[in-house]
Amino acid sequence: MNHQYTRREVFCGNTCHDLTRFWEREISKQMHRRQSEESRLGRSALRKLREEWRQKLESKLRLRNPDEAEKRQNPS
Structure with a gap:
């Protein structure tokens, strides 16, 4: 070596x-x-903004189709 x-x-x-x-x-x-x-x-603030947008979109979906929104939240 x-x-x-x-x-x-x-x-x-x-x-x-x-x-x-x-x-x-x-x-x-x-x-x-x-x-x-x-x-x-x-x-x-990006996480907070994303969460706010998600909540806004969900509320808009609930207003358009209240039956489908309930099914998505409660898939039983």
């Missing part, structure tokens, strides 16, 4: 620590971006 594979720390030196720090920073940046995006989506 080649010695360069068995004694990695000799060739690595400070470079390994630098690479480790670099990737730790990149991971923390990515986690921060993901958390910011999740927070932004949580504050978004």
Whole structure:
């Protein structure tokens, strides 16, 4: 077996620590971006708007066809 594979720390030196720090920073940046995006989506009004539109459409359907709307809500 080649010695360069068995004694990695000799060739690595400070470079390994630098690479480790670099990737730790990149991971923390990515986690921060993901958390910011999740927070932004949580504050978004899109879900509320979709629910309001769904309720409006259902009420319009009930007004047009009250029998069919009841069947959809109570499929027994």
